[in-house]
Amino acid sequence: MAVLGPAAVIPHHRAGTIRIIAQSSQARSRSLPDVPTLQEAGLQGVVLETWLAAFAPERTPAAIISRLSGEMHNAMLDPSIQEKVAPTGYEPIGGSAEELAVLVRDDSAKYERLAKELNIKLN
Numbered sequence: 001m002a003v004l005g006p007a008a009v010i011p012h013h014r015a016g017t018i019r020i021i022a023q024s025s026q027a028r029s030r031s032l033p034d035v036p037t038l039q040e041a042g043l044q045g046v047v048l049e050t051w052l053a054a055f056a057p058e059r060t061p062a063a064i065i066s067r068l069s070g071e072m073h074n075a076m077l078d079p080s081i082q083e084k085v086a087p088t089g090y091e092p093i094g095g096s097a098e099e100l101a102v103l104v105r106d107d108s109a110k111y112e113r114l115a116k117e118l119n120i121k122l123n
Helices: 006-015 062-077 079-088 097-117
Strands: none
Touching (some): 006 079, 062 097
């Protein structure tokens, strides 16, 4: 058993050399429509999504953040980018700096809670 990102498992899944039991995202991936989510497989309340983001230094002017965020958002929605990324299993969605801040805050709180519940300690 392993928990891996989509790029590592999709080729093996398609070749039939491994069987993916479930995916940890909120909804089924367009790249793996035949694989249920953990929730659909009966493990309620478990959503662990992978995301990638770009960050800028703390004092970067708001106008620059806004411009970079807008350009990156538009790039993620570009059909040619979507087409190139699709085989990896990742799904570019774009978004604003504010949406990213909420995502980071929510994920940090979720993983802090899980670490406490599971008694995970860093040495």
